[in-house]
Amino acid sequence: MDFLGLGPGADVDIQLVDWDGRSRPLCPDGETLAGRIRVRPRRPGQSLQHNGLKVEFLGLIEIFHERINTHEFVSLVKELAPPGKISQPMSFDFEFNHVEKPYESYMGQNIHLRYFLRATLRRRLSDVVQELELQVLRPSSQPELVKPIRMEVGIEDCLHIEFEYDKSKYHLKDVIVGKIYFQLVRIKVRYMELDIIRRETMGSGPNAFDDHDTLAKYEIMDGAPVRGESIPIRLFLGGYPLAPTMCDVNRKFSVRYFLNLVLIDEEERRYFKQQIFQSHCWIDSDIRNQFPAC
Structure with missing residues (x-):
């Protein structure tokens, strides 16, 4: 619901290059992350006032038994659009070049190490936020000799x-x-x-x-x-x-x-x-x- 133009009022989607959209994207260390943010007003023909659009690449460690349980180790931000109005579906390209991903993704019993993209359409009372979880792998070289x-x-x-x-x-x-x-x-x-x-x-x-x-x-x-x-x-x-x-x-x-x-x-x-x-x-x-x- 978009009460007086202040509610969500829009759908925000994240699309990556060469991603089929059906599964979690696989992102090796050091590769470039490129894609597109699509913003679509929920009511055709109605202008959507916003305070800017940004996309972030984030890496977090979540440890559930700690009082302060979220630790951020990667944070990259790109501003995609200044404040303005959107009256029809629009797309905004983004690219994070050769992104270092220092650790492997991990989803354990007490610990999650997560990477994700977050798109934020800023609005006066309530931002519209969309996230896309990423899977990061850091392959190592196969050992030449492994003792039994x-x-x-x-x-x-x-x-x-x-x-x-x-x-x-x-x-x-x-x-x-x-x-x-x-x-x-x-x-x-x-x-x-x-x-x-x-x-x-x-x-x-x-x-x-x-x-x-x-x-x-x-x-x-x-x-x-x-x-x-x-x-x-x-x-x-x-x-x-x-x-x-x-x-x-x-x-x-x-x-x-x-x-x-x-x-x-x-x-x-x-x-x-x-x-x-x-x-x-x-x-x-x-x-x-x-x-x-x-």
């Missing part, structure tokens, strides 16, 4: 297990390949699973706060193993909501991933061993195929 992980789990005179994973760094769409070896089994193991744990660390030092989220539970075996038995592991990461490992982003947060091997015996006692691993988006992969939702 080898670990042992042992309870003296009761249990001795060796397990190995093929590497310590994985692509987001990779496959974890490994094997469990039972060297000594004197407890009645009933069940074994491999979990992927995401740990979000907010803050640093004595004020740091950790939160854990289980992203995957992969059943390795159901039943009692015997000495000398080995069990293969093949866990496909593509079906789980992993993001690249992130360390001390803007001095606000970190995101790490762990493989958690869990054993449960017939008396419901739990034994586990945890190992950190790194997740990456590698530059030699077809990014648009890896992220069809972007």
